[in-house]
Amino acid sequence: MASLDPVLDKDGVRLTVDDAIATVTLTNPTKRNAQSPALWRALTQAGRSLPGSVRVVVLRAEGKSFSAGLDRQAFTPEGFDGEPSFIDLARGSDAELDATIAEYQEAFTWWRRSDIVSIAAVQGHAIGAGFQLALACDLRVVADDVQFAMRETSLGLVPDLTGTHPLVSLVGYARALEICATGRFVSAEEAERTGLANIAVPVEQLDDAVRDLAAALLAAPRDAAIETKALLRGAQERSYEEQRVAERAAQARRLRDLAGVGD
Numbered sequence: 001m002a003s004l005d006p007v008l009d010k011d012g013v014r015l016t017v018d019d020a021i022a023t024v025t026l027t028n029p030t031k032r033n034a035q036s037p038a039l040w041r042a043l044t045q046a047g048r049s050l051p052g053s054v055r056v057v058v059l060r061a062e063g064k065s066f067s068a069g070l071d072r073q074a075f076t077p078e079g080f081d082g083e084p085s086f087i088d089l090a091r092g093s094d095a096e097l098d099a100t101i102a103e104y105q106e107a108f109t110w111w112r113r114s115d116i117v118s119i120a121a122v123q124g125h126a127i128g129a130g131f132q133l134a135l136a137c138d139l140r141v142v143a144d145d146v147q148f149a150m151r152e153t154s155l156g157l158v159p160d161l162t163g164t165h166p167l168v169s170l171v172g173y174a175r176a177l178e179i180c181a182t183g184r185f186v187s188a189e190e191a192e193r194t195g196l197a198n199i200a201v202p203v204e205q206l207d208d209a210v211r212d213l214a215a216a217l218l219a220a221p222r223d224a225a226i227e228t229k230a231l232l233r234g235a236q237e238r239s240y241e242e243q244r245v246a247e248r249a250a251q252a253r254r255l256r257d258l259a260g261v262g263d
Contacts, residue, residue, distance in 0.1 A: 007049050013042035020055040021214055029063025034071035035129045037083050040107035043133075047110035055222055056214045057111065059137055060121040060207075067130025069151065101160055108136040108162040114230045117217050121210045122146050123203055132163030135170075138229075140196065141210050143203035147185045148196065154183035169236060170195045227254060 008015040012028040024046050026033040050057070061067060071080075079085025089100055111118040120134040123143035128151045134140055150167075152159045159167075159180060168176045171194045179186060191197035201209045217225070227250045235243050 007051075008042065008046050010045075011036075011038040011042040013039060013046055015046040015049060017051055017054060020053055020218055021058065022050055022054045022056070023058045023060065026059075026061035026067060029061070029065070031071065032065040032068035032125065033061045033063065033130070034068050035133075036071045036074065036080055037104065038080065040104050043107035044110070047107075047113075050116070054116060055225070056217050057116050057118045057137075058121060058210055058214060059111070059118060059133070060210070061123070063124075065124035065130075066120075066122045066126040066146070067133060068125050069128030069130045105160070105162050108132060111136040112138060112233070114226050114233070117225065117229065119210055119213060121206055122148075122197075123206055125149075127151055128159075129161055132159055132161040135163045135166040136161075139198045139213070140191070141199045141201065141206065141213060142188050142191055142197040143206045144188045144200055145203050146188045146191065146197075146200070148179075148191060149183055149185045150180045151183045153180050167196075223257060224254060 004016040004018055006014050006016050007022075009027075012026060012033065014025045014027050016023050016025075024043070026039075028034070028039075073080055074086045077085060077087055079088065089097055092100075117139065118137040120137040120140045122134050122140055124145055125147050126134050127147075127149045131148045131150050134148070150159055150163070164176070164180075167179070171179070175194065178184075186194075186196065188197065188200040192200040199209055199213070220228075231243075231246060231250050234246060238246060
């Protein structure tokens with residue numbers, strides 16, 4: 001990837017911007033990009049720091065693993081420096097625990113904003129929180145060595161970082177339940193076949209494939225891309241007839257815009 005001055009570089013997260021493309025990189029390969037509350041706050045800050053010129057956001061990771069998931073230090077009595085341990089959080093009130101998890105989830109929600117298209121470039125292990133971070137993006141390009149796994153249930157927990165909705169939407173309830181309940185690995189071949197991945201390529205071709213996809217996404221006019229994304233996202237909640245109405249309304253807006261006619 002191109003070398004650019006970072007807009008943000010902290011707590012294992014680096015954000016760089018090259019005109020219409022922003023790149024968010026996980027930068028702690030020695031720990032296989034394990035995640036922590038500090039990393040989640042940095043991801044949230046990255047989303048808030050995007051300039052208005054950005055149309056495509058690429059999420060990638062340094063090293064052989066995309067992310068090995070939650071740093072197990074969170075489960076120790078001491079936790080992370082300056083952070084309450086998960087054991088301490090469990091002792092808090094329901095409202096406090098809910099508010100804390102909601103704050104953590106913010107790192108995973110902004111990737112599907114209507115004004116951007118996000119692409120996860122995933123290699124090696126993407127486990128637990130790593131899997132959910134890849135699922136947070138609109139699109140996924142994976143290397144042929146990728147291994148997705150949702151291990152939360154195996155640890156006595158549930159996936160709570162926004163990954164359950166996109167997982168069920170992509171592969172269906174039955175397969176999503178089987179993946180989560182068993183904690184098994186999902187290979188690149190299965191990911192592409194079931195819709196978890198848009199493209200699977202040899203690991204050495206990952207950056208090129210992401211670059212080509214980003215360029216193709218930028219070829220369409222921005223307003224048309226935004227309207228199309230919103231239309232497709234809403235289709236999951238609308239009936240067939242409601243979607244027809246939404247299509248007509250969106251097309252009317254586009255036609256008026258192209259003709260220079262106000263509402």
